[in-house]
Amino acid sequence: MKAIEISNLTVNLNSLEVLKNINLSLDEGKFIGIVGPNGGGKTTLLRVILGLIKPSSGNVLVFGSHPEVVLRKGNTFGYLPQILKIKPNFPIRVVDVVMMGRYGKIGMLRWPKERDMEKALEYLSIMGMEELKNKPFGQLSGGQQQRASIARALAGEPRILILDEPNTGIDVIGQEDFYHLLNGLRKKINITIVMASHDIGAITSYVDEIACLNYTFHYHGNPLGALNETILTELYGKNVDVLMHTDICDKCERLRRG
Amino acid sequence: MQKAFLVGIIVSLISGIISVFVVLRRMSFIGAGISHAAFGGVAIGFFTGINPTITAIFFSIAIALGIEFVSRKGKVSEDASIGIFFASSMALGIVLISLSRNYNIDLFGYLFGNILAISDREVFLSFILAVFVIGGIVLFLKEIFITAYNEEIAQVSGISVRAINILFLILLSVSIVISIKIVGIILISALLVIPGATAQLFAKNLHIMIATSCVVAVLSTVLGLLISYELDIAPGGSIVLTATAVFLVSLLFKKRG
Numbered sequence: 015m016k017a018i019e020i021s022n023l024t025v026n027l028n029s030l031e032v033l034k035n036i037n038l039s040l041d042e043g044k045f046i047g048i049v050g051p052n053g054g055g056k057t058t059l060l061r062v063i064l065g066l067i068k069p070s071s072g073n074v075l076v077f078g079s080h081p082e083v084v085l086r087k088g089n090t091f092g093y094l095p096q097i098l099k100i101k102p103n104f105p106i107r108v109v110d111v112v113m114m115g116r117y118g119k120i121g122m123l124r125w126p127k128e129r130d131m132e133k134a135l136e137y138l139s140i141m142g143m144e145e146l147k148n149k150p151f152g153q154l155s156g157g158q159q160q161r162a163s164i165a166r167a168l169a170g171e172p173r174i175l176i177l178d179e180p181n182t183g184i185d186v187i188g189q190e191d192f193y194h195l196l197n198g199l200r201k202k203i204n205i206t207i208v209m210a211s212h213d214i215g216a217i218t219s220y221v222d223e224i225a226c227l228n229y230t231f232h233y234h235g236n237p238l239g240a241l242n243e244t245i246l247t248e249l250y251g252k253n254v255d256v257l258m259h260t261d262i263c264d265k266c267e268r269l270r271r272g
Numbered sequence: 273m274q275k276a277f278l279v280g281i282i283v284s285l286i287s288g289i290i291s292v293f294v295v296l297r298r299m300s301f302i303g304a305g306i307s308h309a310a311f312g313g314v315a316i317g318f319f320t321g322i323n324p325t326i327t328a329i330f331f332s333i334a335i336a337l338g339i340e341f342v343s344r345k346g347k348v349s350e351d352a353s354i355g356i357f358f359a360s361s362m363a364l365g366i367v368l369i370s371l372s373r374n375y376n377i378d379l380f381g382y383l384f385g386n387i388l389a390i391s392d393r394e395v396f397l398s399f400i401l402a403v404f405v406i407g408g409i410v411l412f413l414k415e416i417f418i419t420a421y422n423e424e425i426a427q428v429s430g431i432s433v434r435a436i437n438i439l440f441l442i443l444l445s446v447s448i449v450i451s452i453k454i455v456g457i458i459l460i461s462a463l464l465v466i467p468g469a470t471a472q473l474f475a476k477n478l479h480i481m482i483a484t485s486c487v488v489a490v491l492s493t494v495l496g497l498l499i500s501y502e503l504d505i506a507p508g509g510s511i512v513l514t515a516t517a518v519f520l521v522s523l524l525f526k527k528r529g
Contacts, residue, residue: 064428088430095424104296104421105475114418118429123411150476166425 023072054228056210088118092172115169276387284493288486291468304461305358309335312361332445385456385508
């Protein structure tokens with residue numbers, strides 16, 4: 015069974031066509047990067063997969079079921095939204111935020127147990143935030159809040175991890191650690207990862223597949239294939255300049271010249 | 273006298289707990305709206321001869337759900353729907369009262385509180401309703417909490433945000449109605465806001481916020497009642513002014529520290 019199967023998906027929001035003719039098939043355990051400009055529909059696509067937005071037409075299946083059904087079960091998805099709207103002075107500590115990621119697994123009418131606290135602390139420490147566990151969440155810096163929120167998305171050990179621009183507020187070194195962490199996690203718990211990012215360069219080194227999205231898919235396949243001037247121009251518009259800071263740089267130079 | 277304190281403590285405990293979530297979910301205006309809608313419910317009770325507390329509960333719940341329904345559909349903003357519903361409920365109440373020609377002390381008691389006229393049956397009823405409210409909050413504590421934190425994250429955890437919102441509105445409506453006898457319809461909204469707002473100044477996590485809010489509510493009620501006996505002033509007003517004083521002192525404390 016595929017983790018995600020999308021066929022002929024179209025999404026209209028407020029009478030605007032946001033996604034058109036999307037087709038995607040993703041195996042379980044794979045890590046796919048969805049890249050593209052802001053406003054191109056990345057967030058919308060992620061939210062359709064999550065079951066938060068209904069398709070206007072087309073079919074979406076997550077592990078063979080409709081996304082809303084999977085959403086209701088509560089223990090399949092881990093989600094990091096792009097912008098987290100949190101009320102200031104909300105009485106919650108970092109460890110409580112991460113604990114929320116376990117609620118789906120705990121279920122209704124049940125209380126968190128020791129094991130849930132162990133898992134919450136485990137993922138907090140994996141994200142390097144263990145020392146801040148009792149600090150009020152609102153007092154953290156943007157990058158720290160992001161890391162705590164990632165720990166929250168992971169704490170439930172979901173089957174599918176949906177990350178919307180997870181690198182916001184995290185420096186380059188932090189990003190590399192994060193990708194290593196994700197790859198380590200994949201070996202441990204066979205997690206399927208869908209990550210949306212406008213940072214095409216960094217992502218290409220770590221993902222199995224890349225899909226270039228701007229209203230429709232302009233490319234889907236091997237990451238290196240996306241570093242192609244034609245595709246990038248179609249995706250981002252004219253005058254695209256690719257700047258990369260990885261060891262794929264040489265290839266990139268050759269691609270740009272040739 | 274004893275009954276007043278007993279019901280006062282029950283009511284203030286409930287207010288303390290509910291107030292935390294009214295403040296966190298930014299529902300102070302809805303709370304005020306439902307309180308005024310309760311007036312319409314009470315009037316229906318007078319008009320039909322049914323126990324006003326019962327009619328108030330059902331009518332308040334209906335108004336609360338009406339507000340939720342209308343604002344969810346999106347055509348009218350939430351604060352506008354609250355304004356419309358609460359004003360019309362009050363108007364309905366005024367019309368019904370004038371029709372029944374029953375301008376008796378009872379009405380005054382419902383508007384401003386009448387702790388001296390609390391019957392044993394009412395004490396018992398308050399207790400049962402309080403158990404219902406506390407039970408609802410305790411059973412669904414983490415769901416209500418995560419929905420207040422962020423609705424999308426709550427949805428992804430498998431929670432039906434709409435069901436939780438409706439549950440909370442029902443618990444809120446019941447809490448409001450049981451508070452009517454102590455502080456009266458006009459002032460209930462103060463008890464829904466002040467304890468939670470005071471607690472939020474200091475609380476670092478949910479359990480501390482709930483405990484602090486309950487302490488503030490019970491303290492204000494007990495002190496307020498004592499002061500009202502000593503100085504022979506309206507108990508409802510006395511309780512709310514005491515709560516306000518507690519809030520202001522806490523605010524000063526917070527600014528200094």
